[in-house]
Amino acid sequence: MSATAVAPRLHGLGPRRITVLLALVAAVLAAIVLSITIGSKSVPLPDVWHALTAPTGTENDIVIRSLRLPRTALGVLAGVALGVAGALMQGHTRNPLADPGLLGVTQGAAFAMVSSIILLGASSLLAYIWFGLAGALVASVAVFALGMVGGRGGPTPVTLALAGTAVSALLYALTSAIVLLDEQAMDVFRFWQAGSIAARGADVVWQVLPFILAGLVLAMLNAPGLNALSLGEDVARSLGQNIPRTRAVGVAAVTLLSGAAVAACGSLAFVGLIVPHLARSLSGTDHRWLLPYSGLVGAALLLLADVIGRVVAPPGELEVGVVLALLGAPFFVALVRRRKPVRL
């Protein structure tokens, strides 16, 4: 084979990759349309258009603008954030079963939320989310710091996983103790734990948006380094990659992305775990493509799961976290049972 025949693939800009990217964007747009139009109250398409372009305050306008739009926007943001965070986490640990929760963000957010209720009397959703976000950031910094203890030259995937498990277990125990004592904390915790993108206003979307954007920028800066790291730390170092810095940027990105998503939506199981596998089957091993694909697949999956949750149990709704777990568990079993485990 001549060098020129190899060239387009080496550029990493093969037409196939662009096509897949456009297809994924189209899938997300389709999911957005479904998420805005389908729900317990059916809104005819002309009314949807009316609400989006020239609202006059009709009942349907209010449903679309104050309920479905923020819900859909949050679904897109959380899906993108968790998908990208999952791909980063699996890349950094070279472990196909890794998930952003490994850094302790979920339990950190939960603990900070319930503590804010009993200690500071927090009582608004926005306050819960600020505290949840802060808790997620603090927990993952603690995990990162603990992961460095004993190891020279930065934390390794193994020390990070151990530290994450320990910190999460401790925080979970403390959270459980608090919610047993306080009824209000219990109520908030129950709904948060189920995982939902419903009943959060546009202010929540604006609240988490900057964190997720910052996380996405860091994630894309991390992509070439992750490509080097996927050949092993020694090879990455011999290719001139600064490993501790790459790890730190990766952890910061995962923390911002999954911390923001988890604080706003609660624990959305399996998104960070499954989405990267779906995306990888389309992108291959190049993180410069895997990360954006994961974000788009995450957004489409989260919105579709939410739409399914709205229609399967009328007149009620199933939380998106529950739908995701129901869909995700069989996928996870299939993944684990695969004869040849995916090596990263």
Place this chain on the structure above:
Amino acid sequence: MRLKAAGVKLGYGERLVVDGLDLGIEAGTVTTIIGPNGCGKSTLLRALGRLLKPQGGEVLLDGKRIDRIPTREVAKILGVLPQAPTAPEGLTVADLVARGRHPHQTWYRHWSSDDEGAVASALDMTGLADLAERPLDELSGGQRQRAWISMALAQGTDLLLLDEPTTFLDLAHQVEVLELVRHLHRQAGRTVVMVLHDLNLAARYADRLVAMRAGKVIAAGTPHEVLTEELLREVFDLDAKVIEDPVAGTPLVVPIGPRSHSAAPPA
């Protein structure tokens, strides 16, 4: 002197594997480090390639302390291939070799015609051009090892450190890889340092042998100077005859058995 270790102390955690070792690597030579398991030869190679930071002493690359040169700059001068590297599933040969261009790329400038040429010629040199689109998992052990060497070549360094490049390969594939190393050395005057287990192949393919035991260099020189019956006893606790290799004229080790009347304490 391209690469120099001066009084290096190397180890993992508290345990020192190498305690104060000096070694110089001359430009344009193939140097092979030999020694029994656990003697510190891979550790030394990792330190020479700045994969392991010495706890004492220093490593000099072209006269400068290697840890004071930005790692990306080092990567343009020196390529290291660690022992038994692993790649993600589904990675193709071309993708792997292209990742060798990592030190030459920046976030905003991904791929240049230099990269293109380096990858194509690395594939050509290792005879992998026809397998470029194949996933690494589908290749034979020898082909896979050639692909990794090809990645290190695409890096475009004239100094190459190879840690046991022939592990897990059958004899034919070992010879195939070592012939490639010799070709790289002769054709472009690259400086190569490698760790090998097979003494006879080491003698045949090296200009200089370095024999190590317990973290110390016991002997260094041409294969004829180093590979003697006394040295084999001292370094490997092995009684052996050393005869002339009928093909290459280099020393050939024919083992007799473990060292019989031991004067030194057992290893």
